Amino acid sequence: MKATQHVRTLAFLLVLLPLLFIGEGCNFKPTEPIQWDADLLVPIASADVSITDLLQDTTYISTNADNSLSLVFQDTLFQTSLADFIEIPDTVVERLFTLDSLEIRTNDIVEEFSLGFLARRLQDQGNFVGTILLNSHGDTLDFFPTVSGITSGPLEVDATNFFEFAELRSGKLRIQIDNELPLDMEDVTFVLKNKNLGDTLLYDTYSNIPANSAFGKVYELENVFIESDLVGEMVNLTIPAKAYVPVDTTDFIRFTMEGKELKIVSATAVFPEQTIVDSTEILEYQFPPEFADVQITKVGVRSGSMRVLAQSTIEDTILFTYEILSATQNGQPAGITRKLFPASGGSPSLQEEIFDLSNFTLDLTDGPLGYNTMLQRYSIGLLYSGNVINIGIDDTIYIYYGIIEIDPSYVEGYIGRDTIRFEGQEAIDLLDFLDIGGMNLANPRATLVFDNSFGLDARIEVNELNSFNSTTGNSVNLASSGILSQPLEILGPDLPDTSGHVITTFELNNANTNGNLSSFINNLPNEIAYDIAIEANHNGSQGNLTNFATGDSEINIYFDFEVPMEGSFSELNLVDTTELNFSEEAVGEVEAINGGQLKILLENEYPFEVHTEAVIYDENWTVVDTLTSEAMGNNVISASVVDGNGYLLESTTSTIAKSFDRDLIKFILEYGKYVVFRFTIDTKPEGQEVKILSTYQVHAKLVGDFEYRVNYNQGN
Numbered sequence: 001m002k003a004t005q006h007v008r009t010l011a012f013l014l015v016l017l018p019l020l021f022i023g024e025g026c027n028f029k030p031t032e033p034i035q036w037d038a039d040l041l042v043p044i045a046s047a048d049v050s051i052t053d054l055l056q057d058t059t060y061i062s063t064n065a066d067n068s069l070s071l072v073f074q075d076t077l078f079q080t081s082l083a084d085f086i087e088i089p090d091t092v093v094e095r096l097f098t099l100d101s102l103e104i105r106t107n108d109i110v111e112e113f114s115l116g117f118l119a120r121r122l123q124d125q126g127n128f129v130g131t132i133l134l135n136s137h138g139d140t141l142d143f144f145p146t147v148s149g150i151t152s153g154p155l156e157v158d159a160t161n162f163f164e165f166a167e168l169r170s171g172k173l174r175i176q177i178d179n180e181l182p183l184d185m186e187d188v189t190f191v192l193k194n195k196n197l198g199d200t201l202l203y204d205t206y207s208n209i210p211a212n213s214a215f216g217k218v219y220e221l222e223n224v225f226i227e228s229d230l231v232g233e234m235v236n237l238t239i240p241a242k243a244y245v246p247v248d249t250t251d252f253i254r255f256t257m258e259g260k261e262l263k264i265v266s267a268t269a270v271f272p273e274q275t276i277v278d279s280t281e282i283l284e285y286q287f288p289p290e291f292a293d294v295q296i297t298k299v300g301v302r303s304g305s306m307r308v309l310a311q312s313t314i315e316d317t318i319l320f321t322y323e324i325l326s327a328t329q330n331g332q333p334a335g336i337t338r339k340l341f342p343a344s345g346g347s348p349s350l351q352e353e354i355f356d357l358s359n360f361t362l363d364l365t366d367g368p369l370g371y372n373t374m375l376q377r378y379s380i381g382l383l384y385s386g387n388v389i390n391i392g393i394d395d396t397i398y399i400y401y402g403i404i405e406i407d408p409s410y411v412e413g414y415i416g417r418d419t420i421r422f423e424g425q426e427a428i429d430l431l432d433f434l435d436i437g438g439m440n441l442a443n444p445r446a447t448l449v450f451d452n453s454f455g456l457d458a459r460i461e462v463n464e465l466n467s468f469n470s471t472t473g474n475s476v477n478l479a480s481s482g483i484l485s486q487p488l489e490i491l492g493p494d495l496p497d498t499s500g501h502v503i504t505t506f507e508l509n510n511a512n513t514n515g516n517l518s519s520f521i522n523n524l525p526n527e528i529a530y531d532i533a534i535e536a537n538h539n540g541s542q543g544n545l546t547n548f549a550t551g552d553s554e555i556n557i558y559f560d561f562e563v564p565m566e567g568s569f570s571e572l573n574l575v576d577t578t579e580l581n582f583s584e585e586a587v588g589e590v591e592a593i594n595g596g597q598l599k600i601l602l603e604n605e606y607p608f609e610v611h612t613e614a615v616i617y618d619e620n621w622t623v624v625d626t627l628t629s630e631a632m633g634n635n636v637i638s639a640s641v642v643d644g645n646g647y648l649l650e651s652t653t654s655t656i657a658k659s660f661d662r663d664l665i666k667f668i669l670e671y672g673k674y675v676v677f678r679f680t681i682d683t684k685p686e687g688q689e690v691k692i693l694s695t696y697q698v699h700a701k702l703v704g705d706f707e708y709r710v711n712y713n714q715g716n
């Protein structure tokens with residue numbers, strides 16, 4: 001009966017009863033108000049509870065064809081990642097460059113002296129031939145006599161456009177003498193000296209330089225100091241006799257000096273733009289010992305960097321270029337080109353550059369090995385500034401360069417043959433939605449699932465798979481027997497299926513775990529301890545470069561459970577919470593209630609006993625009253641009657657009640673907000689196996705059997 005119907009009944013009685021005393025010609029007139037009691041049954045709350053009501057996520061439960069229930073559940077035991085199998089190490093190189101190859105800028109230094117100059121030198125020496133030559137300008141001498149001991153005198157050689165001083169470790173000096181005179185020259189001795197120091201740099205004699213011809217020679221220089229102000233001189237020059245000599249006093253002898261490959265120990269100079277070093281070489285990845293057998297041919301870079309740290313003591317601008325030719329994106333190699341600014345005040349200049357390698361691909365086949373190697377190029381050059389600076393062999397350029405912090409999105413090659421052991425504990429919420437004291441499920445099933453997206457095969461050894469109940473302290477090891485006591489083989493996808501997954505399953509039941517599975521699950525674990533070893537590439541070998549993995553590759557190990565709800569149970573609690581309906585429409589005028597009872601009307605469809613409890617709470621979830629006291633009598637509902645297949649033939653009903661006086665009922669009606677029904681199931685006799693069907697429910701109604709005091713006043 002609905003609450004509104006009870007209210008209407010009460011209203012009807014309040015109207016009908018006075019009419020019993022009023023009729024045509026009736027003279028009944030009581031002098032006092034009339035009072036009497038009326039009993040009404042008022043519904044307050046109800047609950048219909050099944051096992052499925054306990055599940056917020058109904059994917060945990062499966063209803064079989066016979067309406068029996070099975071709990072299905074998947075728990076991730078653990079996951080591996082690419083970093084567990086391979087780690088791309090930082091690979092950096094340090095180089096310290098000295099200036100062994102640094103060259104100073106040179107060009108031809110040219111000095112000339114004419115026939116007229118030689119004639120005046122002869123005059124100064126008292127030789128009459130000098131006067132004859134000067135007086136014969138434009139004429140032809142019938143005969144020119146032999147003249148010996150001629151000297152040019154000191155000739156200033158200015159090299160200040162190239163350097164102020166230079167201490168040379170090595171180099172070459174080319175001397176060329178162009179004889180543009182109409183006369184031959186013999187026994188020409190040439191001397192080159194530092195002007196200020198006076199030391200001789202070069203002394204050599206040339207036996208014959210014919211008229212209108214040139215003679216050149218290259219001299220090796222080693223460990224010499226050269227000033228910018230030099231003095232050159234021709235001494236002991238002999239001009240042999242000759243007939244019919246046309247005289248032009250502007251004819252000349254040209255002296256040309258050219259330095260080549262001048263390697264300095266130190267120099268103060270204007271240095272030309274030049275390359276100090278330019279090298280292309282193989283960079284080999286050095287994997288740590290635990291990955292020593294790894295052979296990688298390709299790496300896709302999710303993130304990572306190319307780093308250059310450069311330091312220079314040179315007081316001029318350095319240009320540094322570093323390229324990894326094997327690292328490409330859209331066909332372009334990764335590279336850094338930066339200027340390293342001049343050192344200043346005795347302090348070296350320092351600069352760091354980072355180049356983002358994200359989304360680049362490393363080709364590690366560029367090298368004689370065909371794996372683990374990259375092709376790189378670096379160059380260091382001195383830029384021309386036009387400034388006079390001092391540079392010495394003690395000046396250095398330090399470069400630290402390479403690739404760092406590589407997080408791969410893809411690797412290919414041979415990932416190595418290694419055994420990785422995983423030990424730990426994993427919280428598991430298997431059956432934690434059940435409020436249960438104990439159970440003995442008859443035929444649980446489980447599947448150990450390996451989901452492998454690595455491009456490699458593996459062998460798994462399950463050393464421990466232990467269910468642990470932290471409440472009882474009990475543990476059951478599933479791995480000690482049966483199928484898990486031997487290695488398990490799992491496969492991986494093959495190229496080119498780089499996004500593939502290979503699922504390998506191992507069915508677990510009481511037969512292939514020597515009965516341990518029931519104990520494992522009936523232990524009601526909230527934690528699984530595991531000790532699992534994964535031997536990667538157990539059937540692989542170096543040189544077989546067909547392994548691969550992406551940044552998302554994993555070997556995931558899952559437990560798939562299927563637990564038929566069939567067995568024996570103790571203290572399986574079914575709980576339902578609902579709001580109380582204590583509105584005036586449902587209950588009536590509270591002040592009119594004289595007393596009465598709260599009753600729970602119960603119907604049990606489960607084929608086992610159900611213990612009942614109803615607790616009333618206020619809005620703050622403080623207990624107002626509990627309806628399971630001894631005053632309510634027996635709170636156990638008998639088992640229902642089912643057939644041999646577990647189908648319901650007849651449910652059982654029961655009513656339990658608790659009496660309250662007027663004040664206590666008023667207190668409950670005023671403060672009661674919620675009622676929590678708790679039904680506790682125990683299979684009887686103890687240990688008897690039963691099957692729970694999806695159709696089983698416990699129905700409960702909380703009703704008020706209240707006494708109302710009805711007043712009638714004739715005067716009104």
